[in-house]
């Protein structure tokens with residue numbers, strides 16, 4: 001058994017994962033609001049409870065987090081960066097968790113964990129090169145090649161959410177959009193739930209949550225449907241840059257907006273128009289796992305022993 005924990009902005013979900021990818025146990029608790037030390041406590045508590053539930057020897061522990069660990073500070077500690085749960089930024093999360101637990105863990109970005117879960121046990125099981133994308137509260141990405149996560153020296157591989165949108169996407173929004181990272185017009189400002197909400201507001205003057213826009217579009221509401229059509233173009237154009245760079249066998253979408261069914265029927269052909277090949281073979285897939293993907297991928301940070 002391996003333990004995987006997904007530290008989310010609102011929930012901490014921990015699982016015991018069997019060698020064949022089944023979830024044997026699951027624990028879900030609320031993430032303490034904007035308090036770092038309480039978050040460490042809650043995270044370690046979930047891990048301790050899962051260790052007790054496993055009847056075997058001590059399990060390996062993988063943790064998926066928002067953001068990433070940065071290079072080390074003057075005390076040799078890796079500090080968190082780029083988290084949209086900003087109370088984690090600048091904190092030595094891995095160090096503090098391991099100090100409390102008394103053993104080593106592996107920690108990765110939640111989009112990386114998502115990509116790994118789909119490559120190891122999910123929709124991309126038979127694909128060699130996989131780009132996993134989360135379009136939800138934020139926009140993240142992870143790269144898995146031959147079931148191995150590609151991370152890189154800056155620990156940002158796949159962080160395409162903070163590339164600037166192509167000019168062909170900038171044309172589809174009314175005005176520049178500020179990103180929480182301090183830059184302007186990042187892919188995330190257009191492709192996240194908040195981005196979709198903003199696009200709908202710009203087009204119609206009506207403020208609706210992304211889930212509501214998606215629901216209305218599926219019931220044939222023409223204004224919502226047009227916003228989703230524009231979103232499909234935006235996503236296709238942003239993803240085409242990934243295909244030109246990485247040429248993945250499969251792109252798997254995750255996060256709240258991955259439930260929009262039109263994405264799978266419309267984005268591939270729209271994307272092919274912008275990709276530097278004829279007959280684009282890259283497949284766009286819905287995820288196999290829903291909310292559990294972060295925890296499954298976190299468990300997969302360790303090999304099966």
Ligand SMILES: [Zn+2]
Pocket residue numbers: 161162179180181182183186188
């Ligand atoms: Zn940004």
